[in-house]
Amino acid sequence: MYIELDGQGPRYAQLIRALKAMILDGRLPAGARLPASRTLAREIDVSRNTVLAAYEQLQAEGFLLGRVGSGSYVAEIGSRAVSTRKAPFAALAAPLSPFARRAVAITDGSRIPGRQHAGLRYNLQYGVPLTNPALASAWRRELNRAAERAEFDYPDAQGLPLLRERICDYLARRRGVEAAPEDVLVVSGTQQAFALAARVLLDDGATVALEDPHYRGARQIFAAHGALVRGVRVDAEGLVPAALPARARLAVVTPSHQFPTGALLPLARRVELLAWASRSQAWLIEDDYDGEFRFGGRPLAALKSLDRDGRVLYIGSFSKTLFPALRLGYMVLPPALREAFRAAKWLEDRGSNTLEQAALAQFMAGGGFERHLRRAAQTLRVRRAAMLAGLKKHAGAAFDIVDSNAGMHVAAWLRSRSHADCERLAAHARERGLGLYTVAPYALRASLRPGLLLGYAALPPADIEAAMRLLGRCLRETGIVA
Template sequence: MHLQLDNHGPKHEQLARSLRQAIRSGQFQSGSKLPSTRMLSENLGLSRNTVLRAYEQLRIERLGVMREGSGTYVSDVPLPHGPVMQPRRVEAQSAYAARLRDLPPLTLGGAGPALRYDLQYGAPLVNTKLVSAWSSALATAAARTNTGYPHPQGLPELRESISRFLATWRGVAADPRDIVIVSGTQQALSLVSRILLDPGATAAMEDPYYELASHCLRAHGADVVGVRTDEDGLVVDELPSCARLVHVTPSHQFPSGRTMSLSRRQQLLRFAEEHSSWIFEDDYDGELSYSARPIPALRSLDTGDRVVYVGSFSKMMFPSLRLAYVVCPAGLRKDLVRAKMLEDMGCPAIEQAAMHLLFSRGSFDRHLRATVLELRRRRSALFAGLERHAAGRIQADDSRLGMHVIGWLPDFDTPRLDRLMESARQQGLGLHPIHPYYREPPPRLGLLLGFAGLFPRQIDAATKILGDCLQALP
């Protein structure tokens, strides 16, 4: 708190002017408590009577209100709105800043008005049992966790838990010493880019692609090359031989939903060996398999230690947790840990300890199994709703994995798709096109239909609106 007296007039008037200016400038916000008269008199070297008279002046001006036994509070006074000053134009101060400015706008998860139903990809699945288990684990972790800086690589007990989890659910034999805890897949890619890519190095990505991954690579100065995908996944024969890093989502290609075939996986691993390339495997929702035999991760086939495997708790828990993990090739471990240390000194230890408790108590395993069952119900509701309300007008791909499917729209052009989305929005339904994720325009247009954030009855209502909008289109 900084209050300056102007030495003009009686002390209480000087103090009242200073407080008045502090309130009107926002230093003291509406509803906030003003300092006690004793504290203010001691800090400013004034008598308490002087401070009391200044506070009384504020009350007369209706800038302050006294609450018996509590003190004086700032009234709900609207702040004056001065002219809006345009920010001064400043040129990019570094090559990195220039690259950031050159990035195109994101289309994933637009911040539009809230809608009654939104088939948005990535909406979290709310589970009250998980909330209760997490709250309990967090409270226990807060009481027991060492208050010092955590190791930048992550808590050893959490890395042990993740190692066991990956062996059971993803077929990955991961040495805990090669696991690094990070704050999300996006940070993982940023750190990996720093230790593998110099500006101008070639990074290959699937087409279609995940926008934030492309933005990250481009921001770090990589020459990003899109590579076509087909029914078997990434077309390895079309990879540039100079590719230093290959970013893939082999278990559930985002956003097309396709799964990379075994032969393509083996071909990609051979490519990495032959060209001394590295593979960044983003296994963003590989645990969510609706097949009897889950698809193992690409890393499980990697005998040459060329795959940087990344998994996240954003889909299984909630995005605000900001915890993920990297299984890195042993030769890159030291570099990655140092990069993480310089980035933020390590992820919060209390959240890491709480996550370990979920594993050790069996809560995470139970939650994951329940999540797969519930998502299967919602996915079935989506297919049933599309069949009931939009049969013949939309063709849904069945990837049998993840939290979204693709609904292709035969004979649609972009203006017609825009009309469909606007019509749906007016009826409270959010629809999201898939074509913005393609570097080369897709042969047909479609919708990315996320189903995790809605209950089955809501999904049925949403598909009913979709069917009505399709039927009404000329």
């Protein structure tokens, strides 16, 4: 009898796997007698004890029957239509759900999109966090304190009451939003907030209006849930309310700092947007992703502060204000939606991490969070100034630059208006060690003006200046400017 061992692990385990495969494939039928232990040991060049150990294990699992004085026989184990030969995943997998098929298509099927740092001297990717050793030390202390006081039980699905209280206090002072703790739902970041909104508010095929351009993660979530995504035109003042579809279940907006153009939605348009939601019986999701960082006066009040009909769902995140690895954010919900969202959150993950919620609540209560925001705003102000000065000096001939006086990025629009030039510039820059990223992936309209989304939070001013100098060289090397 020919037996092939696979060479993985102990010899007796290899023999067990080989014999199981032969039994399950039908190559060793029920009732077949196996070779004596000494005989098989010689044939496959192992010790007799190895064979005995394998036979004993297979008898214990019901694959073999041992008969005293006669030997070992293959047991009757029912249907043999079981193959142990490796097959491609697609051949083994059950049919995927419509959501899974859409999710795989959206993420290109092969990998989940991630950061693109490898081999870059200067990476201007948006969303790379501001590094702060003092914040890391403070956070470590708060986590240790939270662990000492922790109750190791399942969390409240809605979020730790103390954290929800601190969020309400913070929003009232900094964003003009009056909310009670029962209005707040703690979530695992903005992405989960969008996912919960899709589950709670949308039927398959419902229309969702997104600013165009917009945050790509929102589009991916709603498309994966089967929504019909409609782009709404954006100009120098943000979303154009007159371009909203007559019928939509919800619209996602970034009124305090339009992403990615940086536009600020004026009061008249905010009022018009709220009127549209009331008239259309639609929901508005306000994504206030970096409203804390405004460098010309105090941050503007959120759209939610004007809501009188309970149509606005407000989303805030600590990914930008603290760091993305924290995976904590929050929603402020209209009373009519509180119970449904709490139930959806409970079903999804039973609640966010209690230790980190407790640490964050104490960090906010003790004033550490506000101190960090002040330091971060000052650091970002200096880096933004370095970015704008470098762009003007080294690339001003090629770009129209939007100075939104806020946030963690700058939008630079290519004057040549050639998408091919923009993509060629980004590819050439990456070969030189400069990470440039175009606005195109954030848009639904192919006619959107080509441009770059330049994140400056992660680089000190000297590196930003060097990156802009390298950008100027890349513009000349590609012939986009003389």
